[in-house]
Amino acid sequence: MPTPTPAPLLRACNINVTRDGYGAGENQRLERPFGDGIDPGVLFSWAGATASWPNRTEPGGSRGLDDYFTRDWGRNIGAEIMGANKFSPHRGPWQNHDWQGWWGDEPPFHTPVFVMTHHLRPSFTLSDTTFHFTDADPATVLARAFEAADGKDVRLGGGPSTIREFLDAHLVDTLHVAVSPVDLGAGSRLWKSPEELLDRFHMDVVPSPSGVTHHLFWRR
Amino acid sequence: MPTPTPAPLLRACNINVTRDGYGAGENQRLERPFGDGIDPGVLFSWAGATASWPNRTEPGGSRGLDDYFTRDWGRNIGAEIMGANKFSPHRGPWQNHDWQGWWGDEPPFHTPVFVMTHHLRPSFTLSDTTFHFTDADPATVLARAFEAADGKDVRLGGGPSTIREFLDAHLVDTLHVAVSPVDLGAGSRLWKSPEELLDRFHMDVVPSPSGVTHHLFWRR
DSSP states (O other): OOOOOOOOOEEEEEEEEETTSEEEOSSOBTTBTTOTTOOHHHHHHHHHTBTTOTTOOSSOOBOSHHHHHHHHSSTTEEEEEEEHHHHOSOOSSOSOSOOOOSSTTSOSOOSEEEEEOSSOOOOEEETTEEEEEEOSOHHHHHHHHHHHHTTSEEEEOOOHHHHHHHHHTTOOSEEEEEEESOOOOSSEESOSOGGGGTTTEEEEEEEOTTSOEEEEEEEO | OOOOOOOOOEEEEEEEEETTSEEEOSSOBTTBTTOTTOOHHHHHHHHHTBTTOTTOOSSOOBOSHHHHHHHHSSTTEEEEEEEHHHHOSOOSSOSOSOOOOSSTTSOSOOSEEEEEOSSOOOOEEETTEEEEEEOSOHHHHHHHHHHHHTTSEEEEOOOHHHHHHHHHTTOOSEEEEEEESOOOOSSEESOSOGGGGTTTEEEEEEEOTTSOEEEEEEEO
């Protein structure tokens, strides 16, 4: 018998936070997408150094532990869900629809993307990525995303408050968080401590030679 | 611009050895495929516990660190190369061609497989896996496998002496070895110490909560 097809999962992958649990500082804006007090280079450098970093444009890069995480990011993913603050630095109603995300004409998603926002706007497509906008609750958005993913997994793209919302609704199957050895003190927080999730998840804690500590959660 | 398509790699994945470097004991035979003195369950249990273990027939399993290795085993693989001792317990010329591998009617490879042997026999197909037999040198076999893989990577499946042959010919791009905390003392050996490879490879050493220590190598 062939191995049975596994049920699709909701996976949050390559989420980056500080040692004190922040994924972004205060006052996120166009010039500082990750807000005050945080150098995104510090949070992301482990991923940028790998061969499979989706934004890599030149050959090279490491193929050790960290590369397993960057190359798993797109594996078997059929849709992404993201929060409004990941999609754009704007807050409040759209003045126009010129903003099409941070990612240029070739976004790295290559699937439908569902943006959770109270400020709806028409769907649009860039290359092989289509952005949809929805103000539905997490379970409803997830059902739409699974339908769009057509049997593949759905990636939960962040930021921290969006992940928290799905965690609180018990919808997350697996979660990978890379913790950087810096503190921030204020901003958008994923957790006070990873131990908060141990009532519902198994956890592996894996220090990487790059300096981050990977935290891997899967449902109990 | 889309990310350029990376060049295909020769990858040895999920190779299991003892702390003293043995992948099989002496006297490998039908009743003891891994030879004397070795309990394959001890070497492989880390993999068998994961959700993505290719031979898993029931839902469940862990999705922590070890699962990244089992689920990467088939990712982007277009062909496998294996040694004669992995394919069969027979030594010397074939008496007949009844033996079709250890894996039943649905082998887990799902690609062409090139078996390196001095005792040639006709190719045959089981489900979506075709076994070919070749007595060519490693570089020639690899060229055939890359052609069969059609742009995807080629997996080097072992055993230890076959991997050693390809390492000595400088053909391996990445190598993942899980080292179990047991000693064997005799048999088919991959290395005396992983440090032997450091002149040509980077190495990450990653202890797993399951008890094995993953060793990840990629070309310098």
